[in-house]
Amino acid sequence: MRLELREAPPIWLAGLAPVLAVGAALLLCAGLIVWTGESVLEAYALLVKGAVGSRFALAETLTRATPLILTGLAAAVAFRAKLWNIGGEGQLYMGALAATWLGTGALDLPPLLLIPVLLIAGALAGGSVLIVPALIKNKLKVDEVVTTLLLNFIILLFVNYLLEGPLKDPMSLGWPQAAPIVDEGLLPKILEKSRLHLGLIIALLAALAIWLVMRFTVWGFEIKAVGLNARGAAFAGINVNATIIRTALISGGLAGIAGVGEVIGLKGYLTLDLSPGFGYTGIAVAMLAQLHPIGVVVSAFFLAGIYVGADSMGRAVNIPTYLADVLVASSVLCVLVSVMLVRFRIRRG
C-alpha cells in the first residue's frame, strides 16, 4: 500500500473532508457513550440541546467561542508559517495580566480610549512572550514547541505569584484574585440577560482582518511562503527571520487579546481559572479549520458548542464531561487523516 499525490484534489472533497472527519469522531466517541451505558442518541441530543437548544444555551456557546476564535486564529497564523506556537495559554494570561495592570485604576480614561488601550496592551504582552521562543528558534534552531509549552507553565506560576502577592485584591477575602477592572474598562454586553459581550464582535473582526492580511498583503504572502518552504522563500528574497518574528507578534498578540477579552468582557477580574485551556483548545480550533481564518470562526463555534453542550449533558446523564475533550481530540486526529486522504490517494503497490 502506498500514497500517491493527487494532481488536482476535487474541491467538493476538500470541503467535505472536515465534516466527514467530525462524523468519524462522533462515531468513535459513541463507543465511549455505549460503555457508560447511556443511549448514544439521547446523549448527543442532550449535547446539541445544551449547545444551541435555547437562547441561553446559544449565548453561552457564543460566549465560549469568543476566546476560542482568537486563540484559534493565533494558532492558525503561526502554524501557517510553521511556527509551532503551543504557548497560546501563556500568551492569553499575559494579555489578561496587562489588562489587569492597566485596567484596575492605573489609567483614568474614558471607555472609548481605555478599552482600545487595554486591547493593544494585551496584544503587546501576548506577542512579546512569543518573541523569545521565536528568537531562540531563529538564532539557535531550538524547537519552539517545547519552549512555548514550557513557557505556559512558567507564566501560570508567575500569574499565581502575582495573584497571591503584588496583585492580590485585599477585598477578595483571601481568594487569589486581582482587583476588579474599572467600569470604564469593561466591555458592554451585546445580548440582554446573557454573558455575551462585545468581545465576540472583536474576535469576528480579528478573523476578518487576518483573512484579509493572509489573502491580500505582502506579509500574508511571506507568512505562507516561509511556512511552505523556508529555503525557497529565503532564496526569493523574503526575510525569513523577520517574517517569523512578525508572525510571532501577530499570533501572540491574538492570544493576548483573548485574555483581555475574558478579563474585561466576562469575568471582570483576573483569576487563575480564567481559562480552562483556551490556549490549547485554540490549536484544535485551528487544525479543524485547516488554518483558514474564516474556518476558525466556524470551528470555534463548533468546539464551544461541544464544551457547553457536554457540560449540560453531564448534568443530565451519567457521562463524564471529559467526553468533550475526547471528542475534540479525536476530531483533530480525524481531520488530519481526512485532509491527507484529500491530497493523496491510496494505491496498492
Added chain:
Amino acid sequence: MSAVLRLEKITKRFGSLVANDGVSLSLARGEVLALLGENGAGKTTLMNILFGHYVADEGHVEVEGKALPPGAPHAAIAAGIGMVHQHFTLADNLTVLDNVVLGTESLWRPWQGRAAARSRLTSMSSEFGLTLDPDALVGDLSVGERQRVEILKALYRDARILIMDEPTAVLTPQEAESLFDTLRKLVERGLSIIFISHKLNEILAISDRVMVLRRGKIVHEMPTESADRHILAEAMVGRAVTRPKADPMEPGRPVLSMKDISLRPSAGGVALVNVNLEVRAHEVVGIAGVSGNGQVQLAELISGLSRPDSGTLTLFGETLEQPSPAKVVGLGVGRIPEDRHAEGVIGEMSIWENMISEDLRARPISNRGLIDHGAARARTEDQIARFDVRCPGPNAETRLLSGGNMQKLILARALSREPGLVLANQPARGLDEGAIAYVHGQLLAARERGAGVLLITEDLEELLALSDRVAVIYHGRLSASLDAKTVTPRELGLMMAGHDPNEDTSGTQGSENGGAAA
C-alpha cells in the same frame, strides 16, 4: 549464454504519466548492458521496479528463471541484485562498516558480528581494489569513495547482478576510468551489470549491448560494436536536437569580481579559501568541480544568502557590504538555483505566486504592503507566454509542473528583467534534451545581450560547450581561469581531483585519499 535476469513487459504509471510502457529486457551472465536514455525516459523507474522500490502496474521480473516478488527490496537483494543508486543511499553520521553491514544480519540477533564483518569487508576491498577505512564516517569521504562504499555494499551481499544508475555523473573523468576498471574486474568474475547513463562515450566504452529507452519504451537495441554516437543520439532523443553554440564575443566591463574571499565552514560544509574570480559582460565563466567542493558556498555568496568572512564581493562596481537575496536581485543578478524544488520554487504555491516572489515588495506587484493581484497575474501570463511555460494556468500549483517547465518558470523570473549577471547553478540538471537546449539558448542569449554568466556545473560537456573561460573548484579553492577553447576534459579532471595538470599525469587512484586527508 543463459539469461540471469529477465524483465517482462513492465508497465508503470504515475498518475497520467506512463513512466515505463511494456518494457522487456534480458541480461546474460557476464554481460554489461547499457541502458541509454535522456532524463525522464524512465530508466531509473525501471531499475527501481527491478530492485523493489516500486511495484510495476503490469509485467514481472525473473532472476535465474525464478519470479521475483514485487515491491520487496530484500527479495531482490536475496536474489543477488545489487543497486548503486544515483543519489547515494548512505548515512553520513555512521561509519563505512555500519553502512555496509546494515541488513546483513538477522535483525533480532542480540549481538553484532563486527569483527568478522570487518575482516570480510577489508579483504573484499583489497580484492577489488576499492580501498576504504571501515571505521571512517561516510560524511568524511569524498564522492568517489562514497561510490566505493555503495559498490562494496552490493558485493558484500554477494550480488551477481549490479545495477549502476548514472554512476559517472558525480565523478571526474579519471575516477570514471578507475570505476570502469573495477567494473571490468567484476565482469571477469561472472557478474552481470546494467549500466544506466545518458553519456554516449561511456556507454560505447564499457558496454556489450545497448538498449535505448525513450518516453518509457525500448526504441532501439543493438550490440555496442555496431553502434556509434550518431545512431545512439538520435535513438535517444528521437529527433535532431542540437544544443546551441556560443559565438565568439569581446568581453566588456566586469560585472562580478571577488577578491580574496574566504568563508569559514558551516556545519557539514567546506570552507572557501582566498577565492578570486571575475566575470565580465558578454562572457560565460564556467566553474567545474566534483560536488561538495565549495560550489554551494560560492553560489550562496553570489545569491546573497551568506556573507564572506573576509575579502570583497563587487557587483557592477558596487561593493556588497550587507548582502541579502533581495539586494543582490535589486542590483541586477538573475539566479538559477541548483535545486529547483528546495530553493527555486515553493511547490505548494501557485505559478503566479512563484513568478512574482522576487518582486514581492516592488511596484507594480505590491503597493504599501498590498499585493496587486491584477498586475501579478498580468506579468505571469506575459511570462508564461514569453518563456513557453506549459501549464494549466497561473493558478496551478507549481509542484505539478514537469522539471523542464519548472526550470522555465525560474528562467522567466530570473531573466525577464534582463540581469547584468546570471548565476546558473547546474541549470540543466535532470532535464531532457529539448529543455537543455532551451536553457542553454537562454543563457547564451543573456550573454549576447550583455550579461556576464557564471555557470556552475558538474557536466564537463555542458561546461566546455558554453564557457569562454573555466576555473576549477577543489576543497574550497578556486583555480585561475583557463581558456575554454584549449583546455581538455582530462586536464580538468586532474584539477578536479586536486592535481596540477602540468606536473602530474599518473596517480589517479590515490587522488581522493590524498584529498580527504588534506
Added chain:
Amino acid sequence: MDILEILLTTGFWAATLRIATPLIFGTLGELICERAGVLNLGIEGIMTMGAMAGWMWVYQGGDLWGGLAFAAFIGMLFGLLHSSFTVYLGLSQHVTGIGITLLASSLSYFVFRMLLPDATTPPKIEPFQPYAIPILSDLPLLGPSVFTQTPMTYLALICVAVIWYGLYRTPVGLAVRMAGENPLAVEAQGIDVLAIRTGAVMVGSALMSVGGAFLTMSAFDAFYFGMVNGRGWICVALVIFASWRPGKALLGALLFAGIDALQVRVQQVSGAAIPYQFFLMAPYVLSILAMVIMARRAAYPKALLVPFRRGDRA
C-alpha cells in the same frame, strides 16, 4: 544549613533518584522515537495515560508488576496510533503529537471519572515499596539513598544500559539509528523503514507510559488530574540536552532532578524570602536553558521530522 549540608543528606540523594526516575523513562522513550526519525510529542499525554492505566489496574485488584505491564501495553497502543499517522500516513509529527497528547490525557480523565464517578478524594493503592539492595544498602550516605529505592528506579537504570546496548551493539539498533539518519539507506538494504520506525515509536511510547506509571505506582499512590504537569515536555528538552545518547540522558535526568531536589530544600531553608512559585518554575526554566545551551552542539538525527514515503524518491 547551607547547600553543602543539603548535598550530604540521604534525603537529597533519595529524592534526586525519585524525581529522576520518570524523567529517565520518558527521556529514553523519546530518545528511541527520535533516533528512528520520529518526534513524539504525544509524550505528555502518554505519560498521563500510563499513570492512570497502571494505577487503575492495581486499584481494580491486579498486582503491581501486572499494572506496569498494562501501562506499557497501553503506551504501545498509543505509539501505534502515533506511528500510523506519522510513519504510514506521513502526517506532521508536530500536529499529530499534540493531537495524541490531547487524546491520551482527555481519555485518561474520562476513563478515570467513568470508573470512579463519585470519588471526591482520590482513592489510594499500595504502591511499590523501597527495596534495600543487600550489602550495598549498608554503605554510608549512598546506601540508604541510592541503594534503597523502589524497584522501578532500578528498572529505569537497567533500561539505560539495555537501551544503550540495543542501540549501539545490535543489528536492530543499527537499523533504528540508520532510519533516523537516512531512511533510503535502510530501504536500499532491504529493511522495511516503516516497520523499524513503527517499532521504535511503540517501544518508546511504552517507556513513556511506564514513566507515567511510576508517578501513581511508586512516587505517589493515587491518580490526580494534571499530575504529569509538564514532565513529558521536560523529557523532550532532555533528549536535546543529551544529544540523543542514552548515557547522557541518564546524566541529564539526574542533574535535572538533583537541581529540583535541591530547590525544594533550599526553599524550605529560605522561608518566604523568595516566593515558592519561583522555585516551582525552576524545572521549566532549566529545561529551556538546557536546550539553549546545547543548541549549538545539537546533532539532530538528520531525518528527524522527515516522513518517508516509499516510492517518493528524488
